[in-house]
Amino acid sequence: MHSPSPSRTNGATGQPAPAPIVEARSLSLVYPTADNRPVTALSEVDLTIARGDFVSLIGPSGCGKTTLLRVIADLEQPTGGRITVEGLTPEQARLKRLYGYVFQAPALYPWRTVERNVMLPLEIMGIPRAERQARAREELQRVGLSGFERKFPWQLSGGMQQRASIARALALKPDLLLMDEPFGALDEITRDHLNLHLTQLWRSTGKTCVFVTHSIAEAVFLSTRIVVMSPRPGRILDVIDCDLPRERTLDIRESPEFAAIAHRVRDGLKEGHSYDD
Numbered sequence: 090m091h092s093p094s095p096s097r098t099n100g101a102t103g104q105p106a107p108a109p110i111v112e113a114r115s116l117s118l119v120y121p122t123a124d125n126r127p128v129t130a131l132s133e134v135d136l137t138i139a140r141g142d143f144v145s146l147i148g149p150s151g152c153g154k155t156t157l158l159r160v161i162a163d164l165e166q167p168t169g170g171r172i173t174v175e176g177l178t179p180e181q182a183r184l185k186r187l188y189g190y191v192f193q194a195p196a197l198y199p200w201r202t203v204e205r206n207v208m209l210p211l212e213i214m215g216i217p218r219a220e221r222q223a224r225a226r227e228e229l230q231r232v233g234l235s236g237f238e239r240k241f242p243w244q245l246s247g248g249m250q251q252r253a254s255i256a257r258a259l260a261l262k263p264d265l266l267l268m269d270e271p272f273g274a275l276d277e278i279t280r281d282h283l284n285l286h287l288t289q290l291w292r293s294t295g296k297t298c299v300f301v302t303h304s305i306a307e308a309v310f311l312s313t314r315i316v317v318m319s320p321r322p323g324r325i326l327d328v329i330d331c332d333l334p335r336e337r338t339l340d341i342r343e344s345p346e347f348a349a350i351a352h353r354v355r356d357g358l359k360e361g362h363s364y365d366d
């Protein structure tokens with residue numbers, strides 16, 4: 090079962106340990122439905138996400154992964170329990186723009202250039218033009234899209250569009266990056282490439298990432314911790330520490346350590362699988 094919250098003091102120094110970036114306790118969310126058969130999307134979820142972690146949420150369709158991500162982002166309201174983001178309510182965290190959100194589809198405006206798509210949230214925040222352009226260029230360079238600033242989204246491949254949407258999220262300079270299956274629609278080769286890119290980006294920026302996926306290999310490759318969820322009601326079955334070296338190349342997927350973690354994730358998923366679906 091999942092690990093308890095870490096202690097709030099550092100044993101070695103006696104100094105208070107940094108607060109977790111996300112902390113959920115007994116979190117529940119029941120969606121009302123028109124046919125009066127409410128759906129329990131989340132039930133009694135306890136989860137602590139430490140600063141700098143890369144946490145993947147994995148589980149079969151309908152187990153509440155997106156709902157949990159949306160609760161963190163204040164896009165859904167829990168019906169029970171509590172949750173803090175950077176010690177604040179999700180609403181306060183949203184208003185302070187403390188996170189960036191990457192959706193399943195890139196959601197770029199086709200009539201805006203790539204650069205102007207990345208600049209859009211900064212425009213809404215009222216950031217002066219020169220600064221928003223500098224930030225957009227910096228983040229486009231970080232995701233390997235220098236030279237594509239003036240292209241339109243439809244002139245880019247699916248993988249490049251998704252990288253542009255990651256740049257847009259990064260341009261807000263959030264400590265927390267929430268990603269809802271961003272590579273799910275891409276072919277395997279592109280996905281491998283983006284996984285490699287994402288792990289390098291995570292390491293170099295020190296961001297905390299929460300990443301929804303259906304792929305065991307993707308979860309093991311990217312994560313420091315893997316949250317295994319199961320449906321009806323959506324709950325956490327296991328939280329697995331993924332203690333592979335932080336610096337990872339795709340070859341690591343051939344290692345016995347990788348296979349052992351993938352095996353444990355698969356076992357967790359089997360445990361939660363309901364065969365009457």
Ligand SMILES: Nc1ncnc2c1ncn2[C@@H]1O[C@H](COP(=O)(O)OP(=O)(O)OP(=O)(O)O)[C@@H](O)[C@H]1O
Pocket residue numbers: 120121122128129130148149150151152153154155156157323
């Ligand atoms: N707005 C809504 N109204 C009613 N039920 C909903 C709503 N959104 C999601 N649900 C239901 O809540 C449950 C959890 O959905 P959620 O999208 O969080 O799961 P998921 O694990 O992200 O699924 P997937 O992997 O297919 O994206 C599902 O049974 C879904 O049908």
